[in-house]
Amino acid sequence: MAKTAETADGSLAEGFIALQDVAKVFEVRRKTGFLKRERREVRAVDGLSFTVARGEMVGYIGPNGAGKSTTIKMLTGILTPSAGRLRVAGIDPSRERRRLAHRIGVVFGQRTTLWWDLPLIDSYRLAHRMYRIPDARYRENLDRCVELLELQALLDVPVRQLSLGQRMRGDIAAALLHDPEVLYLDEPTIGLDVVSKAKVRGFLRELNAERSTTVLLTTHDLQDIEQLCSRVMVIDQGRLMYDGPLAGLHEAGESERTLVVDLERELPPVVVPSARVVRVEGPRQWLAFPAGQSAAPLVARLAAEYPLVDLSVREPDIEAVIAKMYAEKAVS
Amino acid sequence: MGAGRLYAAVAAGGFRRYATYRAATAAGVFTNTVFGLILVSTYRALWDERPHLGGWDQTQVVTYVWLGQAFLSTLAIGGGGVENELMDRIRTGDVAIDLYRPVDLQLWWLATDLGRAFFQLLGRGVVPFVFGAVCFPVYLPTDAGTWVAFFVAVLLAMLVGFGIRYLVALSAFWLLDGMGVTQMAWLAGFFCSGMLLPLNVFPGALGEVVRALPWSALLQAPAQILLGHADPLGTYAFQGAWAVALLGAGRLVQSAATRRVVVQGG
Numbered sequence: 001m002a003k004t005a006e007t008a009d010g011s012l013a014e015g016f017i018a019l020q021d022v023a024k025v026f027e028v029r030r031k032t033g034f035l036k037r038e039r040r041e042v043r044a045v046d047g048l049s050f051t052v053a054r055g056e057m058v059g060y061i062g063p064n065g066a067g068k069s070t071t072i073k074m075l076t077g078i079l080t081p082s083a084g085r086l087r088v089a090g091i092d093p094s095r096e097r098r099r100l101a102h103r104i105g106v107v108f109g110q111r112t113t114l115w116w117d118l119p120l121i122d123s124y125r126l127a128h129r130m131y132r133i134p135d136a137r138y139r140e141n142l143d144r145c146v147e148l149l150e151l152q153a154l155l156d157v158p159v160r161q162l163s164l165g166q167r168m169r170g171d172i173a174a175a176l177l178h179d180p181e182v183l184y185l186d187e188p189t190i191g192l193d194v195v196s197k198a199k200v201r202g203f204l205r206e207l208n209a210e211r212s213t214t215v216l217l218t219t220h221d222l223q224d225i226e227q228l229c230s231r232v233m234v235i236d237q238g239r240l241m242y243d244g245p246l247a248g249l250h251e252a253g254e255s256e257r258t259l260v261v262d263l264e265r266e267l268p269p270v271v272v273p274s275a276r277v278v279r280v281e282g283p284r285q286w287l288a289f290p291a292g293q294s295a296a297p298l299v300a301r302l303a304a305e306y307p308l309v310d311l312s313v314r315e316p317d318i319e320a321v322i323a324k325m326y327a328e329k330a331v332s
Numbered sequence: 333m334g335a336g337r338l339y340a341a342v343a344a345g346g347f348r349r350y351a352t353y354r355a356a357t358a359a360g361v362f363t364n365t366v367f368g369l370i371l372v373s374t375y376r377a378l379w380d381e382r383p384h385l386g387g388w389d390q391t392q393v394v395t396y397v398w399l400g401q402a403f404l405s406t407l408a409i410g411g412g413g414v415e416n417e418l419m420d421r422i423r424t425g426d427v428a429i430d431l432y433r434p435v436d437l438q439l440w441w442l443a444t445d446l447g448r449a450f451f452q453l454l455g456r457g458v459v460p461f462v463f464g465a466v467c468f469p470v471y472l473p474t475d476a477g478t479w480v481a482f483f484v485a486v487l488l489a490m491l492v493g494f495g496i497r498y499l500v501a502l503s504a505f506w507l508l509d510g511m512g513v514t515q516m517a518w519l520a521g522f523f524c525s526g527m528l529l530p531l532n533v534f535p536g537a538l539g540e541v542v543r544a545l546p547w548s549a550l551l552q553a554p555a556q557i558l559l560g561h562a563d564p565l566g567t568y569a570f571q572g573a574w575a576v577a578l579l580g581a582g583r584l585v586q587s588a589a590t591r592r593v594v595v596q597g598g
Contacts (some may be wrong), residue, residue, distance in 0.1 A: 076432040080591070101434035115427050117349040126345060129338040130435060156350070
């Protein structure tokens with residue numbers, strides 16, 4: 001990783017977001033007797049170092065409890081790191097939380113920043129005041145978000161009446177009205193249907209391309225990463241396990257995708273190169289093949305040689321990839 | 333475009349959010365009116381036995397009853413202001429969202445609560461009070477000055493009320509489940525604010541104590557001004573001192589809470 005060097009404006013030269021040996025330790029007290037309490041330290045984040053350059057779009061993944069949300073909370077300044085050095089846009093988040101807030105946008109998929117009881121537009125008007133957005137800029141950004149996220153018909157609807165996908169789009173717009181330089185997205189597509197997911201992803205891609213907004217994306221959905229991020233960081237038990245392109249992650253974890261094929265009738269396991277049958281159930285068969293490899297030649301081959309009725313591809317889930325990667329590390 | 337406009341917008345939002353629930357408002361008006369009727373007949377019986385109890389005549393105590401019904405939700409005397417929502421947000425971790433906004437947490441919630449209080453004053457306070465004033469002989473001052481002095485005291489009461497309830501809400505950072513504290517606050521609110529019995533009727537040392545507590549700044553203080561029994565400036569000083577003390581304590585507790593306590597959930 002690049003050496004730390006302060007530039008003239010005080011920001012770290014090597015990254016817009018920079019973490020150096022950051023740790024967050026929680027003290028958990030457990031009842032062990034009538035009055036006895038046992039103190040135990042939980043290291044949610046443990047010696048984390050990484051940098052993200054301006055305009056990068058990075059996937060930040062890991063299983064539940066890996067330390068993802070703790071990292072995001074430290075990056076927004078809500079939590080103070082127990083150790084290490086952390087900078088976002090040259091600002092120490094926990095010291096200058098409110099100053100930083102003007103420069104970042106946050107979307108927590110499972111929480112909302114919107115006023116629950118009031119029409120969507122009221123939350124935007126409030127953001128206008130809260131972030132002191134110049135009037136012209138506010139109008140321009142709002143119009144843009146309304147158009148791209150298809151919010152026009154929703155502006156006068158109370159937030160509590162919105163569907164999850166609508167609310168999520170509303171939340172994303174709310175996080176972007178003040179032109180944040182960095183956007184933290186925590187599970188932005190959780191619970192969304194395919195159409196809503198596509199809309200959200202398309203919007204984020206465009207945002208990153210047009211405004212070079214730095215995006216840190218936390219997700220359980222590998223497709224989010226595949227479609228949006230050139231780089232992925234994997235965290236587990238508070239430590240960085242992997243940092244690089246997504247393809248490399250599949251290689252590192254030797255993960256496999258699954259092709260589910262429905263044949264016309266029950267047949268013995270099919271034989272095709274570079275895939276193996278892992279399960280047979282009547283006319284349906286499950287084939288595993290390396291995740292780095294395209295499914296197209298495999299499908300073509302199957303269609304040519306077998307009486308194919310239907311098929312679908314299943315992506316490896318992140319938990320499986322990481323579990324495998326973890327096992328590999330333990331062995332080597 | 334300063335911070336004032338932001339918090340004004342927050343207060344306006346608070347007003348409109350509570351205004352959304354019309355059925356709840358109507359039910360509240362009905363309940364306050366019925367309770368007012370019950371209390372009026374009880375107090376009149378008491379004042380029949382003991383005329384000029386606490387220095388008030390019958391018209392004054394009847395006015396006091398309807399003021400109490402008008403202020404019950406306005407000042408959230410037994411709870412039911414924004415503190416419930418804040419406690420819920422602390423418990424679920426949604427408070428994280430409030431914390432990464434470029435705003436002051438306390439001012440944000442104060443503005444929301446003031447918006448709520450103004451709505452409740454108009455939506456739930458006016459009708460029971462007017463009903464009482466029309467149906468019963470009441471004591472109402474005729475000079476505008478007393479009314480202005482009264483409304484200033486009501487504003488200060490809103491600040492004190494929020495100050496108490498904000499501390500109650502922040503306890504959720506440590507306790508997580510705020511039920512116990514909420515119930516104690518309800519009990520203290522009802523008893524010490526004079527909702528059960530006017531504080532000027534409380535005897536001896538007990539009376540001295542409850543009249544010095546912050547809850548007496550809520551209902552009792554504006555009531556005494558309206559009924560011509562208190563000097564406005566002295567009352568303001570009392571209310572203002574409690575407002576400053578409670579809001580100051582709220583700030584200290586808030587900074588301790590946001591520094592040391594874990595924000596719940598992922």
